Amino acid sequence: MLKSLIVILMTSVLVNNYVLNRFLGICPFLGVSKKLNQAVGMGVAVIFVMLLATLVTWPIQMYLLEPNDLGYMQTIVFILVIAALVQLVEIILKKYVPSLHKALGVYLPLITTNCAVLGVTINNINDSYNFIESIVSSLGCGLGFLLAMVLFAGVRSRLETSNAPQSFKGLPLTLIAAAIVSCAFFGFAGIIENLFI
Amino acid sequence: MKNESKLSILLKGLVKENPVLVLILGTCPTLAMSNNVISAVAMGLSATIVLLCSNVVISLLRKIIPDQVRIPSYIVIIAGFVTMVQMLLHAYLPDLYQMLGVYLALIVVNCIILGRAEMYASKNNVLNSALDGLGMGLGFLLALFVIATIREVFGNASFANLEIKFLADYKIAILTQAPGGFFVYGCMIALVNKITKGRAIKKKEFGCSGCPNVHICKKEVCEKETSQSLNIEKGAN
Numbered sequence: 084m085l086k087s088l089i090v091i092l093m094t095s096v097l098v099n100n101y102v103l104n105r106f107l108g109i110c111p112f113l114g115v116s117k118k119l120n121q122a123v124g125m126g127v128a129v130i131f132v133m134l135l136a137t138l139v140t141w142p143i144q145m146y147l148l149e150p151n152d153l154g155y156m157q158t159i160v161f162i163l164v165i166a167a168l169v170q171l172v173e174i175i176l177k178k179y180v181p182s183l184h185k186a187l188g189v190y191l192p193l194i195t196t197n198c199a200v201l202g203v204t205i206n207n208i209n210d211s212y213n214f215i216e217s218i219v220s221s222l223g224c225g226l227g228f229l230l231a232m233v234l235f236a237g238v239r240s241r242l243e244t245s246n247a248p249q250s251f252k253g254l255p256l257t258l259i260a261a262a263i264v265s266c267a268f269f270g271f272a273g274i275i276e277n278l279f280i
Numbered sequence: 281m282k283n284e285s286k287l288s289i290l291l292k293g294l295v296k297e298n299p300v301l302v303l304i305l306g307t308c309p310t311l312a313m314s315n316n317v318i319s320a321v322a323m324g325l326s327a328t329i330v331l332l333c334s335n336v337v338i339s340l341l342r343k344i345i346p347d348q349v350r351i352p353s354y355i356v357i358i359a360g361f362v363t364m365v366q367m368l369l370h371a372y373l374p375d376l377y378q379m380l381g382v383y384l385a386l387i388v389v390n391c392i393i394l395g396r397a398e399m400y401a402s403k404n405n406v407l408n409s410a411l412d413g414l415g416m417g418l419g420f421l422l423a424l425f426v427i428a429t430i431r432e433v434f435g436n437a438s439f440a441n442l443e444i445k446f447l448a449d450y451k452i453a454i455l456t457q458a459p460g461g462f463f464v465y466g467c468m469i470a471l472v473n474k475i476t477k478g479r480a481i482k483k484k485e486f487g488c489s490g491c492p493n494v495h496i497c498k499k500e501v502c503e504k505e506t507s508q509s510l511n512i513e514k515g516a517n
Contacts, residue, residue, distance in 0.1 A: 106312035258466030
């Protein structure tokens with residue numbers, strides 16, 4: 084049991100990294116990774132929202148949609164639940180935990196339309212994980228996102244001063260650097276089979 | 281807003297304001313679905329249909345939807361059309377449905393669609409919005425098709441699953457993998473930069489100005505980012 088949970092966690096952090104391998108959440112990855120502290124703030128906010136979203140959407144799918152044959156409503160219900168949840172969390176944090184709101188607040192509204200959050204909730208259902216496994220997988224995806232953001236923020240601070248050809252300046256160079264970081268994550272491909280199974 | 285001809289509204293999405301290569305919207309499906317020409321075309325067509333329908337409906341309802349709840353309303357309208365496309369594909373083309381997988385549902389959060397709803401359909405009449413949606417959708421399809429062709433022909437020596445014999449010994453397999461997506465997309469944007477001499481991109485520095493969330497996000501991060509990037513650009517010049 085514990086072993087399978089560790090496998091799920093490590094797989095979603097390293098092997099199936101959401102940003103670098105499955106291309107979910109590319110917009111914040113490219114947009115907010117300029118500064119290390121912004122990258123960390125965004126990453127922590129994403130972990131937080133992913134966990135909350137899974138906590139709420141998994142029971143909705145299993146106990147509300149599936150018994151009533153409403154599986155086709157999944158997309159609409161999930162996106163609305165996530166959007167409402169993010170708003171609610173923002174209001175609660177603002178009122179009761181102002182320090183946390185100050186740290187995460189600016190990133191929360193951006194996350195509503197982040198495809199990584201909707202993606203992780205739908206993937207948990209598609210992979211037919213149970214409740215605990217879903218939570219662990221969301222945690223892993225969030226940690227993977229944070230890891231990719233932090234690593235890439237480091238790479239980008241070097242790119243700012245590089246002497247690139249004129250037409251490659253800015254976004255093209257950033258994308259090519261992302262390709263190289265993504266290559267590096269290929270090294271983890273066999274790690275799960277060899278370490279745990 | 282100045283008067284544009286109907287044709288220019290349709291055509292600007294294809295080239296001048298191509299959503300993928302110039303406005304840099306919808307990067308996730310572009311990268312994920314461009315390793316194969318068939319999945320790229322299927323993704324492009326599904327997104328075009330959703331974009332066209334949602335632009336028309338949002339334009340029709342633009343005077344009824346209150347300003348404060350417009351983003352959630354747009355999301356519900358878009359999610360409705362995405363669900364319809366999902367059900368149609370599931371029923372008639374189950375293979376494609378399997379191939380697109382989770383990315384089909386993720387059309388809901390595709391920035392192109394929400395972006396056009398916010399930037400265009402909420403301010404213009406129905407016919408113009410429909411043309412804009414069609415043009416932008418076809419621009420998305422075109423960009424996906426070009427990127428997917430490069431990746432599939434050189435990475436897998438095939439085109440739409442038809443084998444190309446003389447390239448079979450020279451496959452660059454990494455192009456069909458994740459890093460190849462980033463690499464080819466980066467090179468395409470650089471090419472567009474080169475052709476337009478940087479005019480197209482400079483107007484829309486990547487980040488918040490092109491982001492559909494600019495109105496809902498707190499703007500603090502955005503404004504800081506844009507002013508920073510402006511300063512960097514000034515320094516570079």
